[in-house]
Amino acid sequence: MFTFGLMEIELSQAEENYLKAIYSLFVVANKAVSTNKIAEKLETKASSVTDMVKKLSDKNLVNYVKYQGVSLTTEGKEFAIHVIRKHRLWEVFLVRHLGFKWDEVHEVAEQLEHVKSRKLTDGLDAFLDFPRYDPHGDPIPDKEGNFIKRNITVLSALKINEESKIVGVKDSSSAFLKYLDNAEIKLGAEIKVLHKESFDNSMMLLIEGQKISISQQISSNLYVKQND
Amino acid sequence: MFTFGLMEIELSQAEENYLKAIYSLFVVANKAVSTNKIAEKLETKASSVTDMVKKLSDKNLVNYVKYQGVSLTTEGKEFAIHVIRKHRLWEVFLVRHLGFKWDEVHEVAEQLEHVKSRKLTDGLDAFLDFPRYDPHGDPIPDKEGNFIKRNITVLSALKINEESKIVGVKDSSSAFLKYLDNAEIKLGAEIKVLHKESFDNSMMLLIEGQKISISQQISSNLYVKQND
DNA sequence: ATAAATTTTTAGATTTGTCTAAAAAATATT
DNA sequence: AATATTTTTTAGACAAATCTAAAAATTTAT
DSSP: OOSSSSSSSSSHHHHHHHHHHHHHHHHHHHHOOOHEEEEEEETTTTHHHHHHHHHHHHTTTEOOOSOOEEEEHHHHHHHHHHHHHHHHHHHHHHHHOOOOTTHHHHHHHHHHHOOOHHHHHHHHHHHTOOOOOOOTSSOOOOTTTOOOOOOOOEEOOOTTEEEEEEEESSSSHHHHHHHHHHHTTOTTEEEEEEEOOTTTTOOEEEEEEEEEEOOOOHHTTTEEEOOO | OOOSSSSSSOHHHHHHHHHHHHHHHHHOOOOOBBBHHHHHHTOOOOOHHHHHHHHHHTTTTTEEETTEEEEHHHHHHHHHHHHHHHHHHHHHHHHHOOOOOOTTTTHHHHHHHTTHHHHHHHHHHHHHTTBBTTTOOOOOOOOOOOOOOOEEEEEGOOTTTTTEEEEEEEOOHHHHHHHHHTTTOOOOOEEEEEEEHHHHHHHEETTTTEEEEEEEHHHHHEEOOOOO
8 A cells, every 4th residue: 555645654643743834834935944933833943853854854754855844745735734733623623512711722633633533523613614714813724724814904904995895813812812812803894994003003993883983903913804 | 849749750761661550460469479470461581670679679669578469558559549530531532532442542651641741641630620430431530549439340250141231341452442442331221131142151131122142251351330 | 353242052861651672470270 | 497589679861842141153343
């Protein structure tokens, strides 16, 4: 058997976490990522990253040239996306069925994402009725690893009088999510930009009938649907 | 803070597996268990067990005297029961909601049982409506670690003309469970012993209207309700 | 273009959990 | 009771994943 497509190799949790980190760093940088960046993301040391990256390279999961950063191979990307799929499906489950708040799911999903069982993942997906987004608005890859590519911008980029809908958060920290809860800013909310304050870049917003002012810190961490 | 009751210490998966193994061996033997028995159960070597048991003893989770076997401390028992609780709750979830058969749940539950989150476990328990038994008929400890103590015997101990109900399996191997599926022997089935063959100890059974013969291998691995 | 600063890698050590082989203790046998 | 057998522990080694400190390469600055 040469079944090379996916899942023939068993990865450790550490390996999976590295692939996930490399994937997400690559997505934003769009070029090979440095060992330092990976170390920062995983809260480890660059020397540890070098070791692991060599190992992943031996397994053909990453492309690695000394001193020139790391990128994922096709296979490595498949693994990373599969882990992300599991993570986000679990988040949906926790919020929908176990009463978790959106700021409480991350830590638990970080553990659940490493459970290995195709039947479990696909069964969970079906049980949840194939959700397309997680509680933070991030798209969930399907069985084949296909994402919905959303047309989104940050709220702070909108101009006065533009209308849009909040569809996701850039920052998923507990602190930020709790702020949004307190301010009653929810995904799906329709918004309109009433005013932009030039000196501090704060914004006056009409959100579901309510007028509220938000700092740039906030508006630059909210994703809205691209208007066009 | 001296909160010593439970969960202040974080255990590794390996440590949790040792506690679980020691617990289940102790339950049947009712005396301190040998390192050899533990090694056999965990498919490892006795020397590895000695090492781990020392570590668990340092953490006050087991009582260990050289050459004299191992037993759980109150705290160790609490941990073991908590892991068993998680294992069995996940089994219920997998069968009820994700379409797993009762012979498919073990391996996945072995992974899920190590996920650490009080909120997850108790939330799952509530979501499942506080099930009292897992798919194999084993009782599920509640939040406080309390079990239902069932009055059960093995089917093979019943006498001719005795009636009872199948409530659990002693052997949870995939092979045995599949045999039961094929023979359409389910938990909850009402049975009556029609005949016992003296030369091979096989039994003729009336089970839900059907007459079937089962070997001693089978009857000694099925639990029935104790007819007091 | 050379020096300075930064980044990355290497070398060697550490922790966890495991192993094998040998030694020590406990149990069984005669 | 002495010997043989079995069980258990010790000693030393190993793989995975990490770390620190030092060396090497790259990038930035003058």
